[in-house]
Amino acid sequence: MAASAKVVYCLKNRHKLQIRACPQERGVMKYLRHFLNVSVLVIITTFIVSLLLEFLPLLPQQASVEAISIDTMFSMHFRVISFLFALIVVFMLYSLVVFRNRGGETDPGDHFEGNTGLEIFWTIVPLIIVIYFAFIGAQSLADVTRTEPDALEVDVIAFQWSWSFEYPAYGVTSTTLYLPKDRQTVLNLTSRDVIHSFWVPEFRVKQDALPGKDFVRQLRITPIKTGDYMVRCAELCGGAHAYMNSPVVVVEPEEFEIWLISQQNAGETGDSVTRGKALAETMGCLSCHSTDGTTLVGPTWKNMYGHEVTLIDGTRVMVDELYLRRAILQPNDEIVEGFQPIMPSYEGLLTEEQIADLIAYMKSLE
Ligand code: CUA
Secondary structure, eight states: OOHHEEEEEEEEHHHHHSSOOOOOOOOOHHHHHHHHHHHHHHHHHHHHHHHHHSSSSSSSOOOBHHHHHHHHHHHHHHHHHHHHHHHHHHHHHHHHHHHOOOOOOOOOOOOOOHHHHHHHHHHHHHHHEEEEEEHHHHHHHHHHHOOOOOEEEEEEEEEETEEEETTTTEEEEESSSEETTTOOEEEEEESSOOOOOOOOOGGGOOOEOOBSSOOOEEEEEEESSSSEEEEESOOOTTTTTTGGEEEEEEEEOHHHHHHHHHHHHHOOOOOOHHHHHHHHHHHHHHTTTTTOOOSSSOOOTTTTTTTEEETTTTTTTOHHHHHHHHHHHHTTOOOOOOOOOOOOOTHHHHHHHHHHHHHHHHHHHH
């Protein structure tokens, strides 16, 4: 009789039940109710947060086979993150609300001496999860680095501040990366100057392009959606890094063949100005120099030839063939007023004929 009366007393005085155990509720039972409450709240919060993460458009569209494998890992991580978030936030808010001081409580809280069983549990379980993630991570890495036998090879050359794409099997060079749908492309990445990084978010995979012929890095992409994308440089590489974008176009295989043939024909014809224009595009000149009068990182080429310019030291120079040649080979000797000395030298990168073609193109821009 006396024992049951005590239980009623405890249940009526809620704070006493929570903060200080009733004699009848010592041990596990004392905390079981809170444990069950928190467990249910953690499950509900995990569910809501993972639904949110799953349905919010956090990732761009999935446009390659490689993206599927990477997104599967992303969504598994989202679930683990949701659970950990719930675990921390629910416990914290539950404690703040349920165990708040209701006034007049001056007793010290219960003292705990640790719990070996619990410590073993929360060491072993995360260890298993981490090992499992390492395993699927290795599987995914093997997936995205496997080369298919019929892969298309494209040499990607990064430079300050643009990209050039060469199709060695077809003798084609382009400033737009054309890719056939449903066929793997192996990109061989190199850089002419500093470290750049090739990244098309819709394809998910990313790879640095390093300077030096011995440091070719490979990246494999198997597009599954036709459309227009954009390659971004994902490595801070100097003044115009933010503008180091080039178009990427994924087309049906038949359309890709037609594009290749049109490019091959285009390369065989053309006068000096046409060749100079193509060269300005593939060498990336036009990512810094406009041809329509707009000011980019470098002076515009429109109406440049035959006019005087003021240099940063105040001297005036006539823009003629000799000046343009110096500007291409030793660009930082004569900086035009209002611009930064950031242009790389093209010495050794262009033949005399190519320099003449470029100058012919600049002359044509009136
Ligand atoms: Cu190249 Cu940033």
